Amino acid sequence: MPPASAEYARKGELIASWCLGKEANASNPVRLAIAAYLHAAGIQAGYTFFAPNVPNHHQLNLELFYDGDRVEYESPRVHGRAAALRLDSLLDRLADQRYEPIREVIVKRLAFSVWRKHPDVKKVRATFGSINPPGMNEFEQGQTETFQPMFSFDFSVRGEEQQ
Amino acid sequence: MSSPTSDAAKQKFQPLHRSWQRILSFLFPSENDRWLTVFRTGLGLQVTLYALFLRNDWHNLFGSGGRGLVGRELGEAISSFDSPFIPKLGWLIAAGRNLNMSEEAVLTVAWVALLSTGCLLLLGLLSRPAAIVAWFVHLCVAESGGLLAYGADNFMTTALFYLMLSPLPDRYSFDHWVTKTKPKKSQALGFWRRVLQVHLCFVYFIGGLAKCLGNGWWDGSNLWRSLIRPPFTLVPPDLLVHFKYVLPLLGISICLLEVSYPVFIWLKRTHWIWLGCILAMHASIGLMMGLYLFALVLIVMNVAAFGVPNTSSTAQARSGDTNQ
Numbered sequence: 023m024p025p026a027s028a029e030y031a032r033k034g035e036l037i038a039s040w041c042l043g044k045e046a047n048a049s050n051p052v053r054l055a056i057a058a059y060l061h062a063a064g065i066q067a068g069y070t071f072f073a074p075n076v077p078n079h080h081q082l083n084l085e086l087f088y089d090g091d092r093v094e095y096e097s098p099r100v101h102g103r104a105a106a107l108r109l110d111s112l113l114d115r116l117a118d119q120r121y122e123p124i125r126e127v128i129v130k131r132l133a134f135s136v137w138r139k140h141p142d143v144k145k146v147r148a149t150f151g152s153i154n155p156p157g158m159n160e161f162e163q164g165q166t167e168t169f170q171p172m173f174s175f176d177f178s179v180r181g182e183e184q185q
Numbered sequence: 186m187s188s189p190t191s192d193a194a195k196q197k198f199q200p201l202h203r204s205w206q207r208i209l210s211f212l213f214p215s216e217n218d219r220w221l222t223v224f225r226t227g228l229g230l231q232v233t234l235y236a237l238f239l240r241n242d243w244h245n246l247f248g249s250g251g252r253g254l255v256g257r258e259l260g261e262a263i264s265s266f267d268s269p270f271i272p273k274l275g276w277l278i279a280a281g282r283n284l285n286m287s288e289e290a291v292l293t294v295a296w297v298a299l300l301s302t303g304c305l306l307l308l309g310l311l312s313r314p315a316a317i318v319a320w321f322v323h324l325c326v327a328e329s330g331g332l333l334a335y336g337a338d339n340f341m342t343t344a345l346f347y348l349m350l351s352p353l354p355d356r357y358s359f360d361h362w363v364t365k366t367k368p369k370k371s372q373a374l375g376f377w378r379r380v381l382q383v384h385l386c387f388v389y390f391i392g393g394l395a396k397c398l399g400n401g402w403w404d405g406s407n408l409w410r411s412l413i414r415p416p417f418t419l420v421p422p423d424l425l426v427h428f429k430y431v432l433p434l435l436g437i438s439i440c441l442l443e444v445s446y447p448v449f450i451w452l453k454r455t456h457w458i459w460l461g462c463i464l465a466m467h468a469s470i471g472l473m474m475g476l477y478l479f480a481l482v483l484i485v486m487n488v489a490a491f492g493v494p495n496t497s498s499t500a501q502a503r504s505g506d507t508n509q
Contacts, residue, residue, distance in 0.1 A: 057268035062324060064342025066267070069392045071336050074399030076410040098254065103475060104235075105242035106416050108333035112255065115332060124259060128332070131255040135245075158409050158429055161422055 078152040080113040082129065084136050087145040098132040116150060117172065126175060133177050149174040216375035218355035220493040225355060227485030228348055229306030231341060232319050235478055236300040243296050247274055247330055249288060260331035272321060274329035298322050309358025316353060320345035337479040344486055351377040381490045386447035393443025402440050405432030417474035439466060450491055460491050
């Protein structure tokens with residue numbers, strides 16, 4: 023957008039924010055009622071699917087450490103394709119800075135969901151990262167996607183430590 | 186007899202009055218209920234498929250922390266932070282606990298309720314109660330699983346919200362056949378269809394504008410990236426390479442189609458072209474990316490809003506009256 027429009031966009035955002043009661047106190051009944059209505063009508067979020075650009079895909083790799091230095095590799099799994107889309111949506115959210123405060127909790131729970139199926143695992147290393155797909159020309163030259171680690175956590179039976 | 190002053194006042198306010206009448210006739214056009222039949226049956230199919238597609242993962246997705254994938258408590262806490270009045274599965278589970286029902290049992294009941302309401306909507310049996318229950322249960326599920334939600338959930342909530350408020354039952358429903366209810370007011374039918382139409386115009390304009398701002402839609406790279414992005418990889422990348430000169434054209438077409446939707450969907454000459462292109466776009470998204478529910482809900486909304494001609498002669502006559 024032209025730079026001149028930035029000021030108008032900011033003013034528009036402020037007006038919209040005021041109309042939606044977001045400037046009011048968090049416990050203000052009007053704000054709470056508006057928020058409830060927006061959620062009830064399914065209009066609490068914007069309509070910018072795959073816009074302005076298609077984001078990178080994200081992946082959570084789990085290294086399962088057993089006794090005797092045995093290591094297995096796993097990822098959180100679901101049964102159906104519809105659920106896989108949802109899991110994918112969750113992983114994409116984790117990359118968003120807004121979800122930073124709950125990243126560790128979510129990764130821990132995802133790791134725990136895998137751990138339940140492998141109860142003899144002693145330690146789990148969860149590595150979250152972004153998958154950069156090749157461009158079309160790069161693909162034609164034989165390049166494949168690359169994994170870019172973003173953060174990782176180690177979880178053990180007794181406790182957990184962050185790396 | 187009216188005084189010269191009141192005549193002058195009337196004349197002064199006449200344009201205002203005319204504008205008001207125009208707004209009213211735009212908001213409350215006379216309509217028959219065929220669009221509502223399409224909307225009801227389409228959403229019935231959507232809700233049924235939604236329940237069936239998630240049947241094997243239901244407890245895993247929406248169970249609590251120790252049992253589910255991430256546990257629904259986090260999603261519920263986030264939506265409660267927005268407002269404690271937003272319905273969630275936790276409410277149903279707390280209510281079930283009072284009846285000595287386990288969490289698993291309540292989740293199963295919620296799944297059965299969704300599947301049943303979907304089938305009831307398809308048949309048009311107990312249309313309004315089914316629409317209300319479907320909206321409520323789906324909203325609970327979408328909010329509790331908010332972290333796992335994607336675009337299809339928002340559109341389903343919106344569509345079910347409008348369906349629940351629309352003047353059900355329609356004349357092709359089982360309810361009408363059983364109870365022989367009188368046809369609903371055509372203006373109320375027209376109003377809710379108009380709401381749906383205006384809503385879609387906002388959706389496409391905002392979506393199209395946001396896409397226009399991304400350079401990847403102008404050179405086709407966003408289409409490439411979206412089609413090779415797991416888990417949407419249904420079309421082999423080698424096949425896409427064969428169409429590499431078509432992708433920029435398609436990307437630009439999508440931007441222009443969406444951003445101009447609020448204009449060209451209303452014009453008689455372009456109405457069917459725009460509707461056909463939008464439906465083709467959603468069908469392609471469904472088939473090429475596997476986003477079946479996302480595609481279906483938008484196809485249903487578009488067909489109900491703009492794809493059912495209002496051919497009722499009475500409605501047309503009434504419409505003529507109101508326009509005069």
